[in-house]
Each structure stands twice: as structure tokens, then as C-alpha cells.
Amino acid sequence: METRITVDAPGDAYPILIGAGILEQIAHRASEFGLTKRVAIITNTTLAPLYGDVLAARLPNAVVLAMPDGEVYKTLETLSDLYRQMINAGLDRGSTLIALGGGVVGDTAGFAAATYMRGIRLVQMPTSLLAMVDSSVGGKVGVDIPEGKNLVGAFKQPDMVLIDTDVLKTLPQREWQCGMAETIKHGFIADPALLQMASYSHKQEQPVDELVRRAVQVKVNIVQQDPYEQNIRAYLNLGHTFAHAIERVTHYQWLHGEAVGVGLVAAAHLSERIGLCKADIADEVEQLVKSIGLPTRTGNLDSEALYSAMSTDKKWLSGSSRFILLKDIGQPQIVEGVAKRDVIAVLEALR
Ligand SMILES: NC(=O)c1ccc[n+]([C@@H]2O[C@H](COP(=O)([O-])OP(=O)(O)OC[C@H]3O[C@@H](n4cnc5c(N)ncnc54)[C@H](O)[C@@H]3O)[C@@H](O)[C@H]2O)c1
Ligand SMILES: [Zn+2]
Secondary structure (H helix, E strand, C coil), X not given: CCEEEEEECCCCEEEEEEECCCCCCHHHHCCCCCCCCCEEEEEECCHHHHHXXXXXXXXXXXEEEEECCCHHHCCHHHHHHHHHHHHHCCCCCCCEEEEEECHHHHHHHHHHHHHHHHCCEEEEEECCHHHHHHHCCCCEEEEEECCEEEEXXXXXXXXXXXXXXXXXXXXXXXXXXXXXXXXXXXXXXXXXXXXHHHCCCCHHHXXXXXXXXHHHHXXXXXXXXXXXXXXXXXXXXXXXXXXXXXXXXXXXXXCHHHHHHHHHHHHHXXXXXXXXXXXXXXXXXXXXXXXXXXXXXXCCCCHHHHHHHHHCCHHHCCCCCEEEEEEECCEEEEEECCCHHHHHHHHHHCC
């Protein structure tokens, strides 16, 4: 059984289809999905032999373009290689680009679709849990430059998002846990029932389709109300001010979702410390993060170093601190001007 969610996006609405086996069945649905003309499947070298070649074989006129695997390849250099390969493969303005992969492929290929010949059709086919519940929906695409992550990009709404949950079977456990960090983040922001579902920690035991559907729905509800991140889309950054600081201080040795795990715990403790939420919420957040197998402590990271990494965050440019915190489960709030001593106290307690 497949679920369909329609996203009301600027420009046009687009469907998200969620179900097991979509990739296998695509041959019968190529015209329904608008995939009968020239198609470029942009994926990476890990996923091309697993899914890219299978997908291309089922479409009438598709070519596979594989970028190297890893965040370090989410760059302008990769993009210029892709543009050249797209020209050589004969892609024109009427062609479609399918982004088949995790968030790295989705962001890079999405930016290619936004810019190639001033924009061509884009189908997001996320293969990691993180990409399914977060990055494939909402239209943010882009690449990293040496000065920072995601500094060059665009809003490019997909024409369709196809989520085949079967592909999660090959997702490494550590990547599954990272996707769960964003999934429970969505639960803490807006859907407490997701937290119940998430407490079964291993992917084999999950009612996966329902978990993905609920987590996607949270993102959809937010981006529909605030497509250009002028207000409530910022809620999706719950735990991320801490997470980005951890990533920066450790020079990206932690995976993003692992940093988000600690970040969620830190945001809950900070909410409690400043009297925004009840005392038991931080415990609840911490237990859940731990049950997924994600870290809940910063280890030996220096609290002052973390704080100064936060204060260079682009969202703090006005000089005043800015966090997404919790009033309660399902009730996020943007809080500005939190005192440095409170932030440091939370970081010290989490070492
Ligand atoms: N655009 C947005 O709104 C948004 C939101 C959140 C994150 N992001 C971006 O997403 C990226 C992180 O995405 P990610 O966590 O998916 O990382 P990723 O794309 O690097 O994928 C993680 C790893 O899992 C592998 N993989 C993916 N699917 C697989 C499968 N089904 N089977 C086997 N292996 C598989 C990939 O090859 C990769 O090695 C970051 O660049 C981040 O900036 C973007
Ligand atoms: Zn994130």
C-alpha cells in the first residue's frame, strides 16, 4: 500500500508517494510519473550498482550519472562535472533529473536541476532515512564551499518525491540512527506519536512506512506554512545550534545525526534550565536519544569552544543568541537572548 501526500508549494503543488517497491514497479508507471522523455539519474558510486542501474533499466530513456560518495563531494566541482555529463548525455530543457540517494545527492543534484538550462524537472528519490524524512522535501538545495556548509544554493521545489522504503534494507545501521535523530526531532516539534514508534530502536522491527509517513507529514506541514524560512520553518533547527557547533569543533568527525542527538538533549536541558518547560522533559528526550543508540554527551569537547562556534552561526549574526527550545513535547519556541552562563552550564553538564 502506497501513501500519497500532496505538498502545497510556491509555484505548484507536488506529490510525495511513500511505499515499498516503488522503484521495482517504476516501469509500469513511467508515463504517470512523467519519465518517458530523456532522464538523468544522478546518484553516487555506492548506490549506482545497488539501485541506479536497476532504475535506469526500467525507464525507456535514462542514463546514470554517479558522483563520488560523501559530503566532501557536495561541491561546485562536482556540479561542473555533472553539468558537462548532462550536456554529453543530451539532456535538454524538457528532460528530467532524478536525484537518487541520500541528502548529499539530493542537495547536489537538486541544485543541478535548479540551474541546468535555467531549471529542469526534478524528481527526488531519497534513499537514506534522513533524506526521506527531511532533505528531499521542502525545496532547499545547494552545495558546500570551503568557508562553510550549504552556503551556495537555491529553492527548487521537486516535481515529485518518490520514497521507496524497501531501499532502507541496505542502509548502514549508523546512517539509520542518524535518520532517526531527525525523525524524533520531528516528533518533538509536532508529533508525540512518532516518539512512541521510534522507541523500537532497530529498523527491522519498525513499521517503517508509517514512521516515514508521519515524519514526512511534520516537515510538509511546516514547509507549507513557511516555504522560505521566514518564521516557523526555523523549528526544524531544534537541536541544530548545538549540533552545528559540535560538527565544527570536531571538524566534522561526528556524523550530523549523531551531533543532532546530543543537540536535542542539550536543547531540552536548556529549555528546562531557563524555566521554559517542566523538569521531566529533558529526561524523556535523553532516554529516547539513548534508546536509538545515539550519543547523549559531548564527551570531552570544550564548552567555551562550542559556545564560540555557536556564536559564529549565521543565525546569530545580530549578536544575540538564538535557540529553538521546547515549552513541551510538540511545542517548540524560538528563544533569543539566552544568557551565555546558562548555555555553558548545560554544556558542562553534558560532558
Ligand atoms: N535540503 C535540506 O533541507 C536538508 C535537510 C537536512 C540535511 N540536508 C543535507 O543532507 C546531507 C546528509 O544526508 P544523508 O544523511 O542522507 O547523508 P549521505 O547522503 O551522505 O548518505 C549517507 C550514506 O548512506 C549511503 N546510503 C544512502 N542510502 C543508502 C541505501 N539505501 N543503502 C545503502 N547506503 C545508502 C550513502 O551512499 C552515504 O554513504 C547533508 O549534506 C545535509 O546538509 C539537507
Ligand atoms: Zn539536521
